[in-house]
Amino acid sequence: xxxxxxxxxxxxxxxxxxxxxxxxxxxxxxxxxxxxxxxxxxxxxxxxxxxxxxxxxxxxxxxxxxxxxxxxxxxxxxxxxxxxxxxxxxxxxxxxxxxxxxxxxxxxxxxxxxxxxxxxxxxxxxxxxxxxxxxxxxxxxxxxxxxxxxxxxxxxxxxxxxxxxxxxxxxxxxxxx
Numbered sequence: 001x002x003x004x005x006x007x008x009x010x011x012x013x014x015x016x017x018x019x020x021x022x023x024x025x026x027x028x029x030x031x032x033x034x035x036x037x038x039x040x041x042x043x044x045x046x047x048x049x050x051x052x053x054x055x056x057x058x059x060x061x062x063x064x065x066x067x068x069x070x071x072x073x074x075x076x077x078x079x080x081x082x083x084x085x086x087x088x089x090x091x092x093x094x095x096x097x098x099x100x101x102x103x104x105x106x107x108x109x110x111x112x113x114x115x116x117x118x119x120x121x122x123x124x125x126x127x128x129x130x131x132x133x134x135x136x137x138x139x140x141x142x143x144x145x146x147x148x149x150x151x152x153x154x155x156x157x158x159x160x161x162x163x164x165x166x167x168x169x170x171x172x173x174x175x176x177x
Contacts, residue, residue, distance in 0.1 A: 020162060023155030026148050033145030041138025047117045047127055048134060056089030056116040056128075058108055062099050089116045091123045098126045102133060 011018060061083035085100045085108065096118070108114070117134075118126035127134075 016162070019155075020159045023152040023159060026152035026155060030145045030148035030152055033141045033148065037138045037142035037145055041142065043125065044127065044134055044138060047119060047125070050119065051117040051126075052091070052120050053129060054089050054091060054116050054118065056087045056114055058085045058104070058110055058112045058114060059088045059097065060086040060110060062086055085114075085128070087114060087116060087126070087128060089118070089126070091118055092120070094123065096123045096126065098124060100128050102128070102130075102136075104128070 062085075064082050064084055066080045066082055082103055084102075085104050086097055087100055088095060088097045090096070115129035116126055117129040
């Protein structure tokens with residue numbers, strides 16, 4: 001395949017036009033990442049900000065199949081079998097059980113004590129309190145989404161400022177004029 005010299009020349013000749021609208025895909029990706037962060041992290045953020053902490057224990061494991069797209073070269077299984085922990089804790093005088101949606105490390109077993117974050121107003125809303133894993137997967141998506149949103153807003157304002165600026169002379173080779 002030959003080197004795409006004509007495309008490179010076109011991009012160099014239209015650099016300002018391309019950079020003028022570069023904020024649009026940045027903004028779209030920022031919206032997608034912020035949406036992912038919101039929908040995957042709203043419960044975790046609520047529990048981190050307003051939740052109460054207590055101790056609980058793992059009382060069992062629930063077998064779940066994670067559905068994935070089947071690879072034609074696979075062994076025919078459509079997913080992967082995982083075991084999600086069922087945690088029991090006491091809150092406000094009642095025993096509460098919940099299924100943790102995140103996988104546990106390999107060392108945890110039935111009877112293993114765990115820290116639990118729960119909502120005092122709705123004790124069925126709970127999760128295992130893990131300092132690092134409380135922030136996964138929503139916090140990286142939030143950080144990258146906020147960064148891209150700021151970059152795209154900067155690009156938008158730069159594009160608006162560029163379109164407001166009047167050219168000082170008419171140059172037929174300048175793509176802005």
